Amino acid sequence: MAFISMETIDKSFHQVKVLHQVNLDLGEGEIHALLGENGAGKSTLMNILGGVLQPDSGTIYVNGAPVSMTTPGDSQKLGISFIHQELNVVSDLRVYENMFLGSEIRNKAGFLNVEAMKQKTRDVLSRLGVSLDPSAYVRDLGTSHKQFIEISKALLRDSSVIIMDEPTTALSEHEISRLFELMTTLKESGVSIIYISHKLKEIKAICDRYTVLRDGFIAGTGSLEEEDPESITKMMVGRSVSQERFTREHVPGDEVMRVEDFSKTGLFQGIDFTIREGEIAGFTGLAGDGRTELFEALFGFRKKDSGSLYVHGKKVVVNHPNHALRAGIGLVPRDRKENAVIQDLSIVHNLTLSSLGHFEKNGFITKKQERKAFQRYKNELNIKARDPYASIATLSGGNQQKVVIAKWLEVNADVIIFDNPTQGIDVGAKREIYQHIVSLAEQGKSIIILSSEAPEILKMCEHIYVMYKGEITARLNRDETAEDEIMACATGSKRMVESIG
Amino acid sequence: MKLWPVPQDQKGWWSLLAEPQFEPQQSAEPKTEKRNWLSWLWAEYSVIIAFVIIFVLAAVLNPRFLDINNQLNILMQVSIIGIVSLGMTMVMLSGGIDLSVGSVLAMVGVMSVLALNATGSIMAALIAACAVGSAAGFINGVLISKGKIASFIATLGMMSAARSIALYTADGGSVSGEVNGFSAIANSELGVVDYPIIIFLAMTALVYVLMNYTRFGRYVYAVGSNEKAAVLSTIRVDRVKIAVYSMAGFLVSIAAIIETSRLNSISSSSSGQLYELDAIAAVIIGGTRMTGGRGKVIGTFFGVLILGILNNMMNLMNVSPHLQGFVKGLIIIVAVLFQKRD
Ligand SMILES: Nc1ncnc2c1ncn2[C@@H]1O[C@H](COP(=O)(O)OP(=O)(O)OP(=O)(O)O)[C@@H](O)[C@H]1O
Ligand SMILES: [Mg+2]
Numbered sequence: 129m130a131f132i133s134m135e136t137i138d139k140s141f142h143q144v145k146v147l148h149q150v151n152l153d154l155g156e157g158e159i160h161a162l163l164g165e166n167g168a169g170k171s172t173l174m175n176i177l178g179g180v181l182q183p184d185s186g187t188i189y190v191n192g193a194p195v196s197m198t199t200p201g202d203s204q205k206l207g208i209s210f211i212h213q214e215l216n217v218v219s220d221l222r223v224y225e226n227m228f229l230g231s232e233i234r235n236k237a238g239f240l241n242v243e244a245m246k247q248k249t250r251d252v253l254s255r256l257g258v259s260l261d262p263s264a265y266v267r268d269l270g271t272s273h274k275q276f277i278e279i280s281k282a283l284l285r286d287s288s289v290i291i292m293d294e295p296t297t298a299l300s301e302h303e304i305s306r307l308f309e310l311m312t313t314l315k316e317s318g319v320s321i322i323y324i325s326h327k328l329k330e331i332k333a334i335c336d337r338y339t340v341l342r343d344g345f346i347a348g349t350g351s352l353e354e355e356d357p358e359s360i361t362k363m364m365v366g367r368s369v370s371q372e373r374f375t376r377e378h379v380p381g382d383e384v385m386r387v388e389d390f391s392k393t394g395l396f397q398g399i400d401f402t403i404r405e406g407e408i409a410g411f412t413g414l415a416g417d418g419r420t421e422l423f424e425a426l427f428g429f430r431k432k433d434s435g436s437l438y439v440h441g442k443k444v445v446v447n448h449p450n451h452a453l454r455a456g457i458g459l460v461p462r463d464r465k466e467n468a469v470i471q472d473l474s475i476v477h478n479l480t481l482s483s484l485g486h487f488e489k490n491g492f493i494t495k496k497q498e499r500k501a502f503q504r505y506k507n508e509l510n511i512k513a514r515d516p517y518a519s520i521a522t523l524s525g526g527n528q529q530k531v532v533i534a535k536w537l538e539v540n541a542d543v544i545i546f547d548n549p550t551q552g553i554d555v556g557a558k559r560e561i562y563q564h565i566v567s568l569a570e571q572g573k574s575i576i577i578l579s580s581e582a583p584e585i586l587k588m589c590e591h592i593y594v595m596y597k598g599e600i601t602a603r604l605n606r607d608e609t610a611e612d613e614i615m616a617c618a619t620g621s622k623r624m625v626e627s628i629g
Numbered sequence: 630m631k632l633w634p635v636p637q638d639q640k641g642w643w644s645l646l647a648e649p650q651f652e653p654q655q656s657a658e659p660k661t662e663k664r665n666w667l668s669w670l671w672a673e674y675s676v677i678i679a680f681v682i683i684f685v686l687a688a689v690l691n692p693r694f695l696d697i698n699n700q701l702n703i704l705m706q707v708s709i710i711g712i713v714s715l716g717m718t719m720v721m722l723s724g725g726i727d728l729s730v731g732s733v734l735a736m737v738g739v740m741s742v743l744a745l746n747a748t749g750s751i752m753a754a755l756i757a758a759c760a761v762g763s764a765a766g767f768i769n770g771v772l773i774s775k776g777k778i779a780s781f782i783a784t785l786g787m788m789s790a791a792r793s794i795a796l797y798t799a800d801g802g803s804v805s806g807e808v809n810g811f812s813a814i815a816n817s818e819l820g821v822v823d824y825p826i827i828i829f830l831a832m833t834a835l836v837y838v839l840m841n842y843t844r845f846g847r848y849v850y851a852v853g854s855n856e857k858a859a860v861l862s863t864i865r866v867d868r869v870k871i872a873v874y875s876m877a878g879f880l881v882s883i884a885a886i887i888e889t890s891r892l893n894s895i896s897s898s899s900s901g902q903l904y905e906l907d908a909i910a911a912v913i914i915g916g917t918r919m920t921g922g923r924g925k926v927i928g929t930f931f932g933v934l935i936l937g938i939l940n941n942m943m944n945l946m947n948v949s950p951h952l953q954g955f956v957k958g959l960i961i962i963v964a965v966l967f968q969k970r971d
Contacts, residue, residue, distance in 0.1 A: 429861060453863040461861050468861065472854035472922035473847075481851060482862045484844040492842045535862075 131156040131320055132177070132208075132289060137186035139172055141522065144514070146172055147344045150186075152322075154289065159311060159321045161331045161352065164341035165364055165554045166526025167512035170324050171213055173341070174291050177322075178210035179203035209282035213293040213324075213525045213552065214465040217274050219267035224249040226266055227281055252280045257306040271298040271463045272415040279307065283314075290314070293324045294525065297551045298463065300414045300580035301615075308334050326526070326554050328357040340364055365556035373587045373606075374566050381405025383441065384574045385457070385543050387426065390435030395421040396598035399435070403543060408565070408575040410589030412582060413618045418598035419578050420462060423545050427452045427459040439543075453482070458541030460533060462548040462578070468532040469520055476502045476516035478531055483538045505534035508564070510557055525552040533561060537568075544568065547578040562588055582614045596620040673925075676916050679964055680931045687938050691945050699941065701821065707937035708829035710907045711930070712884040714915075715836045716766075716877030717908040718929040722840070723873045724853035724921030725773060725780030729765065729787035730881050730908055731901035736795040737762045737885035738895030742804040751811050758889075759882045765791055766878020770871035788905070792897075799897035806893045815890035825887045832883065837926045849873060853921025910957075911936055914964045935964070 132154040139147040147169045154160050162170050175181040177188065179197035187194050190206050197203045200210070217226050224245045233241045233248075249262040258276050266274065275298045282290050296304050311321060311334055323335055331338070332352065339349040340363045348363045361369050381404050390399040396418040403409055411419045424430040426437060428446040437444055437455075444455045452459070461467035470478055476498050480487055487497045502516040509530045513523055520528055529552050536544060546565070550558045565588065569575050579585050585592055586606060594602040594617040602617035602624040616622040671678060687694045713730050720727045737758050744757035765787060772783040806812065817824050840846035848869045851859040860866050889895045915932030917924025939960055943953045 427861075448865065449861055449863040450865050459861070466855075467858055470851045470854045470858055470862075470922075473850060477847060477850075481847065481864075484847060488844065492838075493844065493847070 133189045135187050137176060138184045140184055150346055152339055154320050156320055157315050157318045158337060159315055159323055159335045161335035161338040162322055162324045163338055163364055166557055167524040168341040169344045170341055171293055171524060174293055178291060207288035209285050209287035210291045211278050211282050211293060211295050215274050215278060217266050217277055222263045222265055223260055223277060224262040226277055227284060252283050256310060272303060275299060289320045291322045294552050296325060302414055361555050369555050369559050378590060380407060386438040388436045390432055392425060392432045399600060403574045405572050405574060406569050408569050408589045409591045410585035411578045411593045411595060412580060412585045413595035417595040419595050420547055456542035458536050458539050459545045460536045460547060460549055464529055464532050469528055471521050474517045475513050475520050475531055478520045479535050482535055501538060509534055526554055529553055543574045545576045582611045594618050676914060676928045676931045680935055683935055683938055687942050693945055703937045703941045704826045705823050707933050708825035709884045709888050710904060711829045711933040712832050712880050713904055714908040714911040714929050714933050715832055716880035717912050718917055718926055719849060719873050720877050721912050721917050722853045722921055722924050723849045723870060727784045727877050728905045729784040729791055731904035732788045732792035733762055733765045733881050734885045734901035734904060735897055736791040737882050738889040738900055739795045739799045739804055739897050741889060742806050742895060745811055746807045749808055758886050759879060762878040762882025763875050766875040770874030774867035774870040795897040801898060803894050803896040812890050812893035815887045833930050840926050850922055910961050914961060
């Protein structure tokens, strides 16, 4: 018998129905994949199971008994833990304080038992293979560590069900495989997991059964044994999506940007590279390889110790992202919630924030032009949104990401750096975004993509730079390399610096 | 029956009064349109509803309240605090707070009178006023953005320093204008409407346009909501903050000119006392979030009017001045309780 079952769940937001009579069955010790396009209703359904949202109708059964969950606390008491899609860590607290936020361990006198909390934090992190100082401040950590904190928080509670809403968007392949080992152990001890991800490879590797949502309706459910990625994709988006690489006749143009000897102690050292017109270059590596920090420094968001930057042959000094923008460099940052999305602004205001000059007339913003841009990107990137003036927080995670990308497409910089651009984006939309990036390159833009996913990099980029501990350890041509070579360079076991001429 | 359509992700405390969850979809289709509109008004502008309620209540409680002279009187009385509140709205939207407005107002008043008496020129007095107020704001802004001092602390320092400069230059007392015509600024009328009211309305319109139709306004909201993302969106956050505090200082200058001109004198010790609290109260009643990023100029406008009506009613009804603070405090808390929160 199903351990948890949700029956005929309906949910509307402002008279718009997003879940229609949805059923979900979860067995004991099962890893259940919840799949669907961006905006299909996955997070909404899980928010209902997690007690964050209330269904309009329908019932949830735990062990066969109907339950009512009006707060997240109710859900937790029933043994359900929830790892949310967006990170919810408190930057100004330490790692262990984040872990035990709201459920602190106290000693008999009622004071906090800091040692016990630190020890437990160390234990759970080491189970995930992460070495992190429990008393480090979270604001100093990278995104993947923050994601591990979210995961560990759920593991600390003795839960019988763990909901994981896209837990791996900021993790590298190494870290993901460690997470999977842990999930397998949990499963063997009888814990059930609901796993949401847009990476079908992961789904195939770890999940037992699946449920596909499409526009708020159940589109299919069953055992994953009988399915292959194509049939699932088809169920999700209603068509098959090509997995081929993008190839194009590419004649390298003039040099657009040259980076010389960029260094910052402890983060990156001696970085040199050149980007040409119409080139798509990729940077990859493991967590802590310093690529995000390197490009943040290049973009003027972070200080560097030394190094020069030339754009179109001229040396430019970049001490603020605004300088970079004026030099023609744009950066789509990773971790949208923290770095890109302005929660209190509407969708359209987020979209136009970095390019308000395009919408000004006599110093005043013309709302009509803004709405036009919204309509354009909504169609081009297939953004699921109705009202341009609705808060961006009402969009699903993947659709927020599309808005972030659209914001930088509108800026129209000469060099566009995409850091983990497809975070939380479904397979169909991913293909569309790749297509968009390729056509940008064809128009003569220079593109840099940072990603921890070697396949993504191989699909898109002609030139591939692999980083390890803050250094470029390999410069590869796509046609002369393969995934395992990239992995070998990323783990530092191989160096091939001279391969690009 | 629910009184308002309650979107379940944005409950106010009043939703406690409503029926429990699991209500089926509304079937009465024609009604939804109207309900939607009401819920929108409630969510966005609960302060306007509060204003209407208080206004009607006041009219019922005291017939003299609706008298046109009384109405103009209210507007006249709130014009100074109103102008200060506009600047406070910008500051609070950007995620900061400005405690120095009252003291800066006194300092600006003293300086402008000194300039007036020294030069005999009204123009010189106005220029001096605007320069001193904007400069104080500019210093606040630089301390906060470049010096990375919390706005509470930086403006607390300015509050103390500006009051002290005012006291020192005026020798602890009042200074009076000795030039004819200066007092005309606040004591003239256009038709039946006093100048200060016109200035207040004009400033409200100006700040409204600035915050809603310009790049700068957009940036202020962005900075208040997510400063890191604002920087990564290529916004010069430090410049935005300096501009915000400078403009708040400029608006204080305008308020100071009206205050000084009204009695043709300013007291270095008592003028502007506790204006920061009234201004913050008006902004909060108007629905602006303490931590920035969310709020509206129109909200502040009605917040100011609510405070004005309260004062007026208490005077009309002869409430003891010692009790007025209690009533005001109560209303502020109730107004905020009523607001939509997330
Ligand atoms: N608070 C809200 N107010 C209004 N609409 C909302 C709200 N939250 C979600 N929605 C809408 O509900 C739909 C489903 O969103 P949901 O977040 O469940 O999608 P998802 O399947 O998790 O997508 P993704 O893969 O992008 O995370 C979307 O169309 C979204 O715009
Ligand atoms: Mg989601």
